[in-house]
Amino acid sequence: MVEGIVTERAGQKITVFVPEEGKYYRGIPLGKVRKKDRIYAGDRVTGRLVDSTTFAIEAIKERKNLLVRPPIANVDKVVVVATIESPPFQSYLMDNLLVVYGFLGIEAVVVFNKVDILSEEGRKELDKWVKVYSDAGYTVIPVSAETGEGLDRLSEELSGVTSIFAGASGVGKSSIISKLTGEHLRVGEVSEKTERGRHTTREVRLIPFKGGFIGDAPGFSRVEALNFMDKEQVRLYFPEFLNYQCRFSDCLHVNEEGCEVTEAVKRGEIACERYKNYLKMIHEFVPWLSEVEGC
Ligand SMILES: Nc1nc2c(ncn2[C@@H]2O[C@H](COP(=O)(O)OP(=O)(O)O)[C@@H](O)[C@H]2O)c(=O)[nH]1
Ligand SMILES: [Mg+2]
Ligand SMILES: [Zn+2]
The missing domain is CATH 3.40.50.300 (P-loop containing nucleotide triphosphate hydrolases)
Incomplete structure (x- = not known):
């Protein structure tokens, strides 16, 4: 059993790099793999070296993400x-x-x-x-x-x-x-x-x-967070907000009572620019929001 990583998938052509050999092989997925799943660049695969150029793919390892x-x-x-x-x-x-x-x-x-x-x-x-x-x-x-x-x-x-x-x-x-x-x-x-x-x-x-x-291909060049998640989730991906415990655990950090994040913005511990972008990201859902002093 050999392990490899798929470095390229172009139509039917699959290229597998085998670190152990430091070599590239043409990947041929066996029937059971082909039926079950598509293969992507980045996939970790296991299989057999059929000859000096061919890697028979017997299984795709579970993906961390896709x-x-x-x-x-x-x-x-x-x-x-x-x-x-x-x-x-x-x-x-x-x-x-x-x-x-x-x-x-x-x-x-x-x-x-x-x-x-x-x-x-x-x-x-x-x-x-x-x-x-x-x-x-x-x-x-x-x-x-x-x-x-x-x-x-x-x-x-x-x-x-x-x-x-x-x-x-x-x-x-x-x-x-x-x-x-x-x-x-x-x-x-x-x-x-x-x-x-x-x-x-x-x-x-x-x-x-x-x-x-x-x-070698670029990821997103522009995105709107709300196309991916709910407005309640956006705050979870501003890591600096997670250092503060607001009174309400579902606090959106807008103008709620006991919001520690807005207090931190006022004290200058959280960058205004970041906070304002956060508000802008969720803005259409919080039309009542007020400006934070000094920001
Ligand atoms: N002065 C300077 N120009 C750069 C630098 N990096 C890229 N460029 C130029 O910026 C332009 C866009 O670069 P490119 O790599 O195609 O950007 P991409 O669209 O993000 O892939 C090209 O004209 C590059 O020569 C850099 O560090 N300094
Ligand atoms: Mg480019
Ligand atoms: Zn808050």
């Missing part, structure tokens, strides 16, 4: 990439992505790219946002795909795990993956066509990286 965009199983981490300038930072997009991936149970690493071209003003902005997201409990890494700054730290975060990259178009996701893995990914290409109605079923490939894998 992402639809990109279609990859067993994703451990998402690198949410943003820039401070060019394009300008969109904190609402960042917070939505963090909430959605949190909900999907995938650990997020926040990366600010293009630090090589920051203006003086931009540097200050960067420092501010690094503090906001670090204080919220995330790992935050400023990088430059251009100069390589910060990429050592990022590659440490990605060693031994399966990761994907998400974030707006043009922030440098493909550039960072290319720089890290040495694989040529098309840079400057807008691959978000699917969001404008056209459904291109882009195949994903997992690129081996430091004992783990990086997905």
